[in-house]
Amino acid sequence: MDPRSDAELARALRDGDVSAFEAFYARYHEWVATLALRYSGHREDALDVLQETFAYLFRRRHDFELRSQMKTFLYPVVKHLALARRQAARRQAPLPKADPAAPPAPADETAALLTGLSEAQQEVVLMRFVDGLDLQAIADALDVPLGTVKSRLHSALELLRGKTPPNR
Amino acid sequence: MDEHLDLLALDAVRAGEAPPEQRAHVDRCNQCRATVERFRDVVARLAPAAVEVPASVTRTILSLPRSRPVWRRRLAAAAAILIGMAAVWIALDRRPAIRGDVDFSGRVDIVDAYGLAVRLRSGQKLDLTFDVTGDGKVDEQDVEELARRSVAIR
Numbered sequence: 246m247d248p249r250s251d252a253e254l255a256r257a258l259r260d261g262d263v264s265a266f267e268a269f270y271a272r273y274h275e276w277v278a279t280l281a282l283r284y285s286g287h288r289e290d291a292l293d294v295l296q297e298t299f300a301y302l303f304r305r306r307h308d309f310e311l312r313s314q315m316k317t318f319l320y321p322v323v324k325h326l327a328l329a330r331r332q333a334a335r336r337q338a339p340l341p342k343a344d345p346a347a348p349p350a351p352a353d354e355t356a357a358l359l360t361g362l363s364e365a366q367q368e369v370v371l372m373r374f375v376d377g378l379d380l381q382a383i384a385d386a387l388d389v390p391l392g393t394v395k396s397r398l399h400s401a402l403e404l405l406r407g408k409t410p411p412n413r
Numbered sequence: 414m415d416e417h418l419d420l421l422a423l424d425a426v427r428a429g430e431a432p433p434e435q436r437a438h439v440d441r442c443n444q445c446r447a448t449v450e451r452f453r454d455v456v457a458r459l460a461p462a463a464v465e466v467p468a469s470v471t472r473t474i475l476s477l478p479r480s481r482p483v484w485r486r487r488l489a490a491a492a493a494i495l496i497g498m499a500a501v502w503i504a505l506d507r508r509p510a511i512r513g514d515v516d517f518s519g520r521v522d523i524v525d526a527y528g529l530a531v532r533l534r535s536g537q538k539l540d541l542t543f544d545v546t547g548d549g550k551v552d553e554q555d556v557e558e559l560a561r562r563s564v565a566i567r
Contacts, residue, residue, distance in 0.1 A: 263478040263479075266475075266477070266478055267475055270471070270474060270475060274466055274471070274474075275463055275464070275466070278463075278464035278466055279461050279463060279464050281464075282461070282464050283461065288464060291464055292464075292466065292467070292470050295466065295470065295474070296470060296473060296474055299474045299477065300474070300477060303477045303478065355458070355459055355461075358455060358458060358459060370459075371459065373424070373428075374452075374455060374456045374459050375456075375459050375460065375461060377428070379428070379430060380421075395421060398421065398424070399419075399420055399421055402420040402421070402423075402424055402452070403420060405451070405452070405455050406420070406448055406451055406452075
């Protein structure tokens with residue numbers, strides 16, 4: 246495990262240190278693959294998105310600046326690539342109308358928990374509860390004001406509190 | 414702090430981001446603690462199954478820094494061609510150990526006459542090592558002299 250911080254790795258990557266790229270991969274590849282699966286809905290597509298995401302990071306290495314958290318940088322890249330794959334798959338096999346920017350319907354218990362939340366609320370909840378991002382990082386990744394994130398999360402938490410039995 | 418915390422503050426407690434006074438409140442407030450526990454329960458229930466990344470995918474990604482882009486491959490090819498041309502030029506520019514032995518074969522024959530004629534025609538600057546007539550210059554007469562020597566009875 247590379248002991249350097251993400252900011253130090255970003256600087257090293259910019260300076261041509263290949264080990265920094267490997268360290269970023271070791272640190273984030275599982276999260277990227279999981280996030281890609283969330284948006285693409287298919288494992289094979291998620292693995293393709295994983296490759297494309299790190300290829301993008303490598304191409305950007307010379308001007309790569311980490312202004313926020315690494316996940317904040319990666320999130321929109323993964324989301325964009327995964328949704329593009331999903332839309333391409335839809336064009337090949339048309340499905341009933343749905344918002345192309347929304348994540349595919351989650352399965353089972355997750356679906357039950359998120360039912361009733363808007364797509365924007367679901368996205369914020371998943372970024373907060375699954376990806377472990379703080380509110381500012383969510384705002385940065387989604388490119389929306391912090392107040393918008395707070396509002397979406399607050400209303401989502403109200404709904405979730407009502408859905409969860411107190412003594413589970 | 415006796416008032417209940419709002420939901421965002423309770424979520425911050427869950428995430429370990431809340432200040433100490435809010436954490437202390439949750440410790441002594443059953444209602445707020447129960448809400449934090451509900452949120453923790455949601456986190457556990459939302460946890461996705463990990464995507465197993467095959468070793469082949471990892472190898473492909475980690476080989477990116479070692480794969481040279483197209484422009485580098487073209488540059489390498491151009492450099493190889495230049496090196497080859499330089500090697501030929503250096504070989505042509507060598508001076509023979511035997512006067513008139515243009516092709517470095519160790520003897521003077523008709524091939525040397527032909528080689529010298531080619532060099533003269535190409536405009537290559539030749540030093541007096543190729544001056545087999547001894548007139549202080551390298552020209553067609555040296556070619557003819559080489560030809561004459563190569564067919565002379567020894």
